[in-house]
Amino acid sequence: MTGFEPATTRPPDVYATGLRYIPIVQKYRNLLSFEIVIEILQPATNPLVTFFQNSIMVEL
Amino acid sequence: MKKIISILSLINIFQFSFTLGNEPLPVKAKSQLTYSEKEYVESFCRQYAPAYVSLIQSSYSSPNSWIRSINGVVQENTFNAQNREHLINEFESIIHETTHHKNSFNGFLIDPNTYLVLTDQERQLSMKFFKSDAIEKVVSTEAQKKLFRYKTYVSPGVNVGANNQGIIGLLDEYSAYQNGCTAALIAYDNALKNEDTTLAITFLKQALATHFAYFEFNIFIGAYVKYARLYNQEVYQQILKLTTLKKVYTLNTQSFINSLQIIQNAPTRLKGNYHLVKYTMDYYNTNYVDFSKTYMKNFEADLQSLKI
Numbered sequence: 001m002t003g004f005e006p007a008t009t010r011p012p013d014v015y016a017t018g019l020r021y022i023p024i025v026q027k028y029r030n031l032l033s034f035e036i037v038i039e040i041l042q043p044a045t046n047p048l049v050t051f052f053q054n055s056i057m058v059e060l
Numbered sequence: 061m062k063k064i065i066s067i068l069s070l071i072n073i074f075q076f077s078f079t080l081g082n083e084p085l086p087v088k089a090k091s092q093l094t095y096s097e098k099e100y101v102e103s104f105c106r107q108y109a110p111a112y113v114s115l116i117q118s119s120y121s122s123p124n125s126w127i128r129s130i131n132g133v134v135q136e137n138t139f140n141a142q143n144r145e146h147l148i149n150e151f152e153s154i155i156h157e158t159t160h161h162k163n164s165f166n167g168f169l170i171d172p173n174t175y176l177v178l179t180d181q182e183r184q185l186s187m188k189f190f191k192s193d194a195i196e197k198v199v200s201t202e203a204q205k206k207l208f209r210y211k212t213y214v215s216p217g218v219n220v221g222a223n224n225q226g227i228i229g230l231l232d233e234y235s236a237y238q239n240g241c242t243a244a245l246i247a248y249d250n251a252l253k254n255e256d257t258t259l260a261i262t263f264l265k266q267a268l269a270t271h272f273a274y275f276e277f278n279i280f281i282g283a284y285v286k287y288a289r290l291y292n293q294e295v296y297q298q299i300l301k302l303t304t305l306k307k308v309y310t311l312n313t314q315s316f317i318n319s320l321q322i323i324q325n326a327p328t329r330l331k332g333n334y335h336l337v338k339y340t341m342d343y344y345n346t347n348y349v350d351f352s353k354t355y356m357k358n359f360e361a362d363l364q365s366l367k368i
Contacts, residue, residue: 015219015220015221015224016219016220016221017160017164017220017221017232018121018126018156018157018160018161018221018236019212019213019220019221019222019233020153020156020157020236020237020240020270021208021209021212021213022269022270023208023269023344023347023348024269025339025340025343025344034130034131035130035131036128036129036130037128037129037212038126038127038128038153038156038157039126039127039129039220040121040125040126040127040157040160041127042221
């Protein structure tokens with residue numbers, strides 16, 4: 001199984017935090033497995049500064 | 061006496077307790093008879109992983125605020141906290157995302173009672189660190205292809221916190237995966253104690269889907285330190301001085317290893333019901349654990365230097 005790009009249409013002024021990426025196995029269905037990505041976007045003006053400013057995460 | 065009885069009657073009339081599963085929601089006056097999504101989640105968490113209730117209370121991240129893709133297709137948010145099935149299915153993800161939310165306040169969650177905050181000096185130093193995608197130079201091409209989470213988190217130019225924030229972002233993910241996995245296994249244990257094997261296996265499968273993040277993030281973190289040691293001595297020396305960061309790595313690692321041990325004990329714990337989860341465990345082991353576990357050995361020395 002290979003990974004894929006989560007949210008490929010994401011605009012450049014935000015980046016994903018809180019990412020969760022999991023494969024799920026489904027033995028008894030035709031689909032053997034699928035992949036779930038969960039992400040929360042945050043303004044990416046300066047990720048490091050944003051991260052360290054006690055800012056409240058913007059959840060879309 | 062009559063007055064006291066009247067007052068008690070009034071309390072009875074105006075207070076209600078709703079039940080979700082076996083756990084009653086907090087009693088409220090009639091005038092406040094609406095429960096928030098967070099309260100439903102708290103109530104569920106209190107039943108299966110009570111240690112994590114405080115985390116939900118302080119930093120709850122709602123599934124309806126997430127962007128969720130399945131095989132690349134963005135899904136509509138339809139989480140309903142009054143639906144027990146939704147609560148069960150989202151439990152591990154809620155703890156994972158809530159941990160991220162908690163970590164966004166300058167610290168790292170080890171467990172619901174332990175939250176380590178970076179000092180001002182550590183923050184200043186770590187802001188100058190390089191992005192995680194630099195590890196491309198010390199991770200084999202084969203590993204880049206085989207590690208399930210490599211492309212998502214640390215491939216060149218990927219716009220995610222684990223890449224943009226260097227080792228700080230990697231430890232944020234490490235903390236989120238560890239706490240999600242740990243909480244799911246606590247829920248698994250409690251469901252088994254309640255003799256609800258089906259539910260226990262659902263929680264165990266949630267933990268299984270993320271447990272091998274332990275090996276993957278140890279590779280990413282170890283590779284980050286290795287790259288710094290080989291190509292950026294200034295950052296390397298600074299990393300070794302970040303006491304809080306080293307504690308975060310050490311304590312999260314201990315907790316993660318405990319969780320892996322619980323998973324390894326599943327055949328003994330589940331006894332005759334183990335066959336219900338064997339296929340899933342074998343699948344994850346073959347496809348994700350075996351390679352990453354072996355490949356992680358290449359970074360043992362550098363990971364050791366992060367331990368306190």
